[in-house]
Each structure stands twice: as structure tokens, then as C-alpha cells.
Amino acid sequence: MKRVVITGMGAISPIGTTVDSFFDSIKSGKHGIAPITSYDTSNSEVKLAAEVKDFDPLQYFDKKELRRTDRFNQFAIAAATQAVEDCGTKFEDLDPFRIGVIVGSGIGGFQTIEQEYNKFLEKGGNRVSVFFVPMMITNMAAGSIAMKYGFKGVNYAPVTACATSSHAIGEAFRAIKHGYADAVVTGGSEAAITEFSIAGFNNMKALCQSEDVNRASIPFDKERNGFVMGEGGAILVLEELEHAKARGAKIYAEIVGYGATGDAYHMTSPDPEGRGAAKAMELAYTEAGITADKVDYINAHGTSTGLNDKYETIAIKSAFGDHANTLAISSTKSMTGHLLGAAGAIEAIVCAKSLQEGIIPATIGYQVADEECDLDYVTEGLRKQDIQYAISNSLGFGGHNASLCFKKYQD
Template identity: 70%
Template sequence: MNRVVITGMGIVSPIGNDIATAWDNVRAGKHGISFISKFDASDSDVKVAAEVKDFDPLKAFEKKELRRTDLYTQYAMEAARQALEDCGSDFKDLDPFRIGVIVGSGIGGFGTTEAEHAKFLEKGGNRVSPFYIPMMISNMAAGTIAIKTGFKGANFAPVTACATSAHAVGEAFRNIKHGYLDACVTGGSEAAISEFAIAGFNNMKALSHSDNPDRASIPFDKDRDGFIMGEGGGILILEELEHAKARGAKIYAEIVGYGATGDAYHITSPDPEGLGAGKGMQLALEEAGLKAEDVDYINAHGTSTPLNDKYETKAIKLALGDAAKDVMVSSTKALTGHLLGAAGAVEAIICAKSLEEGFVPGTAGFQEYDEECDLNNMTDGGKDAEIHVALSNSLGFGGHNATLCLKKYAE
């Protein structure tokens, strides 16, 4: 079996549009949540979101391309551009059929759908853009990255709601581990802060009604009342270890395990006993050849919804047993909001940086203890810590669970 390492990373996010800025904000515990500016939210119950700021799509696209490219694809392509630049290789030494692109989106071009449907109602079917379908579909970020890079290996887009990009990274890991690919561009992207999308999530009681950006995304806090919609993209370059070493690549961390399970329980609620998510963590550790007590840090799914956080707490206890009381747990959605299909990749990036630099992020904004979320939830802020093993959890509507196990790289 091949060892798989992370050699490049790129990000577009509410806390920064490059790795250095985003990581500085993680270390500082500085969130990216503010009052909604993308539409007039005066009549909405939802007042705040985690929007991307100062995004420049022209770093990754020609101006003429933008009119046929949804924002989620623009986020993905810019993050991929950064990641490839960061990894220091264009992989021209490899067979292009050995380089994959596995990049997903939970919702795809939601903003395009909203705009084109309004045009349809107002002006009729003939005015709907001929680019609408390729802009909207959830696989187009993966397709666009492949077209622009020339990478011809496995190219697909997982769609598992909020677990999407964790599954993408896991599938990329397995493709390299088992010898189908030598390298892969992987991750996810989302751009769904729109009036229509917010209304849908709000009406299903998923979103916070807080009008205080500092107390809106508060995972594990007793006063949490829903998640904060975020947006952005996270892309990682995964590479077979020997190829990375041969070219002198910088290695952020190693991916050593991946667990994927289903709750088979409910369309939106996690399993109240945490069985599926717990098993996913156990499978990731089993593949890594590690034990529960080896885990130093868990980047929790931690959405700040009443159900997720208490059920994920049960899942962590189920997975780790007695070791659960000692492991450091935090949710960086307190900083980024919930990036839906991009969340898993962004959180894997944060885990990789945590392992590289020896720093565990805190769960920002926390004030009120909840006895149903009684883990070591890093509620006093982040701290320097020598960590060797991290788990990153992602859980999606429909009962989709994915856990990635990352390890500090060592020869």
C-alpha cells in the first residue's frame, strides 16, 4: 500500500482567501461572521452569515469566462490554483491519467438557479441562459479544474450534503493508497448564501436567529440555536509519498485513515445514539492502525445546532471510550460558519496545519456550558500542543458520515 501525504493546500473562506491569512485567523480565534450583505435580509429571521470577502475571481479565470461560471466553481478553481502553486509542481512528469480531480459540492450552483429561475418567471423560458445547466450542476468544479490543469485521472464529484468534501478527500486518499492514482486535486466548494437558500434552511429550523455575530455560531454552547451559513472552497493536493519525496515536496501531514458510514435513520437528524458517526471514527482509526488513546485532537463537525452537537458528543464517546475524556475537541465552524459541502476540506486543511505547527484551535464564542456536550471542547481558546494524530468529522443530511484520520508526518 502507498503512503499518502498532503503537499499543497488552497482556501477561499470567510476567514481568509489564502492559507496564511486563514490560519492566522484560526490561531487568533477571529471569526468571519457578519451581517448579510449579499441580499436584503431585513425581512428575514436570519441576519448574519459567514461571507467570503474581497474575492478576486480573475486570479483563476479570464473575465469572459465568469459569465458562464457559477461562484462555487470560481471558489474551487481559485483554491485549486493556490494549492497547485503551493505544492510546487505541475506534475508534468506523471501520466495525466494518473492524476485525479475529486472535488464535490453539496448544493452546486444555487445562486445561478435562483437568478435564472427569476428570469424564467419574469421573461420566459427563452431568456434562460444556455450556460445555466453547466453552471448549476454540482460536478462542474471538478470538471473545470480538470479542464484547466489537463489532469485526466479519476474525475468525479461526491454529493453528500455537509460530508461532501470529506468524502472527496477520503476517496482521493484511497485512490492513491491502492495505486490507482499518483496524485489528486481534492476538496469541495460551496456558494449558497442567497435569499432562497437561506429561506429553505431557515424554514427547516436549521439556522441561527442570532443577530450578534459574536454569539451566532457557538458549537457546544448551551445557547446554540442553529448553524450559520458559510461559503468558500478548500482544496488539497494529495500525493504518493515516494513521488513527493523524490521531488523534494513540502509535506504538511499524512492521511492514514478514512471512515465512511451511514446512519440509515433520518433525512436531517443524526442518529441520537451516534452509532454511524462513532463507527466512522473507529473505521478511520482501524485503517490507520491506531488506537483510541492515540488521538490527540478531533475537529468536530460541531455545527452549533441543538441536535448535532449533543449527538456528536455521544458518537465521540462511543468511538473512543474512556479516551474521549482526554482528547482535545473543537469546532472551527465557530470561526468559518458552516461551509456545507466545503466544510470537510477546509477542516482537513486546519487539521493539517494543526499537526504541522503543533497548535490546537479553540471553539470560539463559547460562554454557557452544556452538560450534554461534556467533552474537552477547547472552550478557553486554542493552545500550542504537540499533537500527532487528528480526526476530522463531517456529517451530512441524509445520514452521511465521513471521518478523516491525519497524522503528523514522520519518515
């Protein structure tokens, strides 16, 4: 079995468009939630979102390419460009068929779908763009990144709603661990802050309707009432340890475990007993070769919805027993909003950087205790603490659960 390490990272997020700016915001407890600017919200009950700000796609694309690239793919390619530059190599020394790309999206090119369908209704089928299909299909981010760098190994796009990019990272980890690849570019991207998308999520009562930016995304707070839609992309370069060491790569953290399960329960609600999520966490720390009490920190899925936060708390208690009461748990969605298919990847970056720097991010905005969410959610602010193992949870509509276990890197 091979050891797998993170040697490159890139982030386009609502609180920073580089890994450094993003993580500085995480440490300072800064959120990216604000009134929606991408469309007129006059007729919408939802006024807030966590939009990406200060993103200049012309840093990554020429104007012709940009016209043919949906926003979700722009985020993916930009984050991948950062990650590959950050890792310090394009792996020319390796067989290109040993370098994979596993990058997913929960929805794909939603802006393109909306724009081209409106064009179809107004002007007829002949006016639909010839680029409509390749711009909107979810796998195009993985394909585009591979084409940019000539990486010809395993290449696909998991689609498991909010668990998408955690599954992508987990499968990339396994591909390297079991010897099918030497390096994999992995993660996720999402750009679903559109009028049509927000209407759909809102009508199923999933979104927060508050207009108070500081009390909108409030995971584990008793007054939580829905998630805040976010957008962005996050990409990690995973690499086999010996290759990384041989080239003198910097190493952020090691990935040591992955658990993937299904609730087989409901389209949108998690299992009330948390059995699937608990099992995913157990599988992740068991593969890591540790017992439950060795896990120091959980980056929770923590969406700020009534059911998720309650049932995830139940799942953590089930997976960790008495140790649940001493675990540090936080939801960085309190700052980023919910990036859907990109959430797991942006939160993997949080875990890697937290292990590296010896800190635990806060759950910001928390004010009102909930007797059903009674664990340590790090609500007092950033906590400085040396941590050895961290778990990141992602739980998607359809009952898809993914947990990743990260370890502080030690040679």
C-alpha cells in the same frame, strides 16, 4: 499499499482567501460572521452569515470566463489554483491518466439556479442562459479543474451534503493508497448564501436567527440554536509519498485513515445514539493502524445545532471510551460558519496545519456549559500542544458520516 501525503493546499474562506491568512485567523480566534451583504434581509429572520470577503475573481479568471462560472466554481478553481501552485508542480512527469480530481459540492450553482429561474418567470424560457446547466451542475468544479490542468485520471463529484468534501478527500486517499492514482486534487466548494437558500434552511429550523455576531455560531454551548451559513472553497493536493520525496516536495501531513458510514435513520437528524458517526471514527483510526488512545485531537463537525452537538458528543464517547475525557475537541465552525459541502475540506486544512505547527484551535464564543456536551472543547483559546494524530468529522443530512485521520508527517 502506498503512503499518501498532503503537498499542496488552497483556501477561499470567510476568514481568509489564502491558506496563510485563513490559518492566521484560526489561530487568533477570529470569526467571519457578519450581517449579510449579498441581498436585502429586511424580510428575512436570518440576518447573519459568514460570507467570503476580499475575494477578487479577476485574479483567477478573465471577464468572459467569469460570466460563465458560478460563484461555487469560482471558489473551487481559485482554491485549486493556489493548491497546485503551492505543491510546486503540475505533474508533467506523470501519466495524466494517473492524476485525478475529486471535488464535490453539497448544492452546486445555487446562485445560478436562483437567477435563471427568476429570469424564466419574468421573461420566459427563451431568456434562460445557454450556460445555465453547465454553470449550476455540481460536478462542474471537478471538471473545470481537470480541464485547467489537463488531469485526466479519476474525476467525479461526491454529493453528500455536509460530508461531501470529507468523502472526496477520503476517496482520493484510497485511490492513491491502493495504486489507482499517483496524485489527486480534492476538496469541495459551496456558495449558498442566497435569499432562496437561506429561506429553505431557515424554514426547516436549521439556522441561527441571532443578530449578535459573537453569539451566533457557538458549538457545544447550551444556548446554541442553529448554524450560521458560510461559503468558500478548499482544495488539497494528495500525492503518493515516494513521488513527493523524489521531487523534494514540502509535506504538510499524512492521511492515514478514512471511515465512511450511514445512519439509515432520518433525513436531517443524526442518530441519537451516534452509532454511525462513532463507527466512522473507529474505521478511520483502525485503518491508521492505531488504537483510540493515540488520537490527540478531533476537529468536530460541531455545527452549533442542538441535535448535532449533543449526538456527536455521544458518538465520540462511544468511539473513544474513557479516552474521550482526555481528548481535545474543537469546532472551527465557530469561526468559519458552516461551509456545507466545503466544510470537510477547510477543516482538513485546519488538521494538517495544526499537526504541522503543534497547536489545537479553539472553539470560540463558548460561554454557557451544557451538561449534555461535557467534553474538552478547547474553549479557553488556542492551545499549544504537539499532536501526532487528528481526526476530522463530517456528518451530513441524509445520515452521511465521514471521518478522516491525519498524522504528523515523519519520514
